[in-house]
Amino acid sequence: MTTADAVAGRRPDLAIPPRPRTWPRVAGIAAALAAFTILTTIPAIGGVELDFASIARNWTNGADRIVQMLTPDWSILPRTWQPLLETLEMALVGAAISAVLAVPLSLWAARPTNPNGVTRRAVRFVLNVVRAVPDLVYATVLVAMVGVGTLPGIITLVLFDIGIVVKLVSEAIDSADAHYMEAGRAAGGTQTQINRATALPQSWPAIASQVLYSLELNVRISAILGLVGAGGIGRLIDEMRGFYRYDALGTIVLEILVVVIAIEIASNLLRKRLR
Amino acid sequence: MDNTAAAQRPEAGDHASPASGPWPITLDDVTVRYPNGVVAMKNVSLEIAAGEMVAVVGLSGSGKSTMIRTINGLVKPSSGTVTVGPHDITRLKGAALRHARGDIGMIFQSFNLADRTSVYRNAMVGRFSHTPTWRTLLGIHTAQDRDIVMRALDSVGMLEKVWGRAGALSGGQKQRVAIARALAQQPAVMLADEPVASLDPPTAHSVMADLADINADRGLTVLVNLHLMDLARQYTTRMIGLRAGEVVYDGPAGSATDADFEQIYGRPVQSRDRLGEQ
Numbered sequence: 001m002t003t004a005d006a007v008a009g010r011r012p013d014l015a016i017p018p019r020p021r022t023w024p025r026v027a028g029i030a031a032a033l034a035a036f037t038i039l040t041t042i043p044a045i046g047g048v049e050l051d052f053a054s055i056a057r058n059w060t061n062g063a064d065r066i067v068q069m070l071t072p073d074w075s076i077l078p079r080t081w082q083p084l085l086e087t088l089e090m091a092l093v094g095a096a097i098s099a100v101l102a103v104p105l106s107l108w109a110a111r112p113t114n115p116n117g118v119t120r121r122a123v124r125f126v127l128n129v130v131r132a133v134p135d136l137v138y139a140t141v142l143v144a145m146v147g148v149g150t151l152p153g154i155i156t157l158v159l160f161d162i163g164i165v166v167k168l169v170s171e172a173i174d175s176a177d178a179h180y181m182e183a184g185r186a187a188g189g190t191q192t193q194i195n196r197a198t199a200l201p202q203s204w205p206a207i208a209s210q211v212l213y214s215l216e217l218n219v220r221i222s223a224i225l226g227l228v229g230a231g232g233i234g235r236l237i238d239e240m241r242g243f244y245r246y247d248a249l250g251t252i253v254l255e256i257l258v259v260v261i262a263i264e265i266a267s268n269l270l271r272k273r274l275r
Numbered sequence: 276m277d278n279t280a281a282a283q284r285p286e287a288g289d290h291a292s293p294a295s296g297p298w299p300i301t302l303d304d305v306t307v308r309y310p311n312g313v314v315a316m317k318n319v320s321l322e323i324a325a326g327e328m329v330a331v332v333g334l335s336g337s338g339k340s341t342m343i344r345t346i347n348g349l350v351k352p353s354s355g356t357v358t359v360g361p362h363d364i365t366r367l368k369g370a371a372l373r374h375a376r377g378d379i380g381m382i383f384q385s386f387n388l389a390d391r392t393s394v395y396r397n398a399m400v401g402r403f404s405h406t407p408t409w410r411t412l413l414g415i416h417t418a419q420d421r422d423i424v425m426r427a428l429d430s431v432g433m434l435e436k437v438w439g440r441a442g443a444l445s446g447g448q449k450q451r452v453a454i455a456r457a458l459a460q461q462p463a464v465m466l467a468d469e470p471v472a473s474l475d476p477p478t479a480h481s482v483m484a485d486l487a488d489i490n491a492d493r494g495l496t497v498l499v500n501l502h503l504m505d506l507a508r509q510y511t512t513r514m515i516g517l518r519a520g521e522v523v524y525d526g527p528a529g530s531a532t533d534a535d536f537e538q539i540y541g542r543p544v545q546s547r548d549r550l551g552e553q
Binding site: 189 | 347387400404406408412456
């Protein structure tokens with residue numbers, strides 16, 4: 001195209017290649033997914049039974065409880081401080097211990113930082129097993145092993161956090177550009193040296209971000225763990241639920257909400273500083 | 276030092292002394308075929324004398340990067356032999372190969388720095404083959420290593436940035452840190468894979484001048500991959516032209532003509548092939 005053509009907005013005939021038609025494939029995949037989802041809700045072929053009519057029949061039972069929860073009983077607050085503090089301690093200690101353990105495990109589970117396929121797959125398999133066991137099962141077994149209290153709760157949170165943090169961090173390392181590691185290899189470094197001096201500093205933001213996320217999750221989960229005797233505010237929740245004190249439960253839920261929001265704000269501030 | 280001695284060194288920490296360079300580089304009938312079937316080098320035989328400064332020029336995909344990676348063992352040749360000084364690179368494995376790499380400095384087009392850590396820690400990567408793994412794990416460096424790294428950074432004018440973050444540097448500064456990292460190895464040979472391809476023309480000249488100084492002052496054998504023949508003519512004494520994995524030119528860099536360019540690049544020279552006229 002000449003300058004005069006460009007100024008005048010004239011374009012010569014262009015040999016534009018035909019645009020690939022991808023929509024039939026996309027539409028086919030979407031239709032297959034939709035059909036599969038519908039099939040899973042047909043009890044006759046082994047699908048789950050979704051009785052939406054039961055919601056209409058019984059909604060008043062739930063509504064009464066929701067109304068009670070929306071009128072919190074603030075007099076319960078003094079009884080919640082100690083178990084809430086225990087929950088926070090469990091969440092923090094669990095996240096801290098899992099962070100220490102997750103650093104080497106994440107590096108062993110990622111391809112660029114562990115080219116040895118055998119050990120990498122072994123680490124990933126063990127972590128898949130750890131992740132597959134529900135946290136309530138860990139807590140129940142650990143309460144039986146070490147007794148009622150915060151210790152089984154903390155161990156449960158560590159196992160839960162490691163499963164999440166290592167998976168997310170190792171996937172982040174796998175998908176990141178790892179050219180910097182080639183310099184270490186070219187300089188004659190061992191994989192451990194390369195990981196420690198270059199991969200670890202590059203991975204800190206991903207590690208910190210996931211550990212902070214696990215801290216947020218820990219507060220929610222530790223509230224549940226108390227139901228099986230693993231310490232924290234869950235024990236109080238279980239007690240109030242037993243006495244049908246939904247007004248007191250409303251107060252506890254609000255407290256947990258405040259704590260979770262506070263941790264989220266603090267996490268976001270930390271993440272910004274880590275960038 | 277011979278290959279047997281190199282292979283017997285059990286600990287990285289034993290490899291404390293600098294390489295007794297400069298060393299020659301020899302490629303004997305080297306062919307590299309990648310697993311996808313691409314033949315990146317075809318029966319290449321070359322001899323680069325100790326202390327020579329040689330440019331390898333050619334189009335993208337001509338085999339320049341493969342050749343340089345074959346020399347330090349990052350790419351294994353399908354056949355042929357690569358020798359660097361006393362090391363038969365093609366036969367070395369494990370710790371012996373790592374020690375040999377420690378004697379061969381390498382600079383990359385994209386600098387390959389860990390951006391989130393300091394200039395100091397990046398330059399310290401050059402001391403890997405001289406440092407036991409436990410020291411690196413604990414982040415404890417010897418006074419000798421610190422001194423070598425500081426001097427390397429000073430020699431490329433980056434000492435004042437030593438505690439700064441590598442990611443905060445400009446492209447030219449990053450490449451200087453990468454050169455310091457390679458110098459910290461105290462190598463006998465310096466390989467540079469397109470070291471100026473990501474830089475503006477003045478910075479490119481400045482980095483090439485640094486490499487020429489390394490060759491002249493330290494007497495290291497320098498092999499540098501370049502896209503532009505002008506830089507090869509200006510800064511190196513010998514030029515090797517690669518085309519489709521084969522050597523199509525090998526002669527003095529200063530006397531390479533436009534006809535030689537056409538032989539290497541498969542087309543006549545144009546203004547965009549000259550630095551500063553792109």
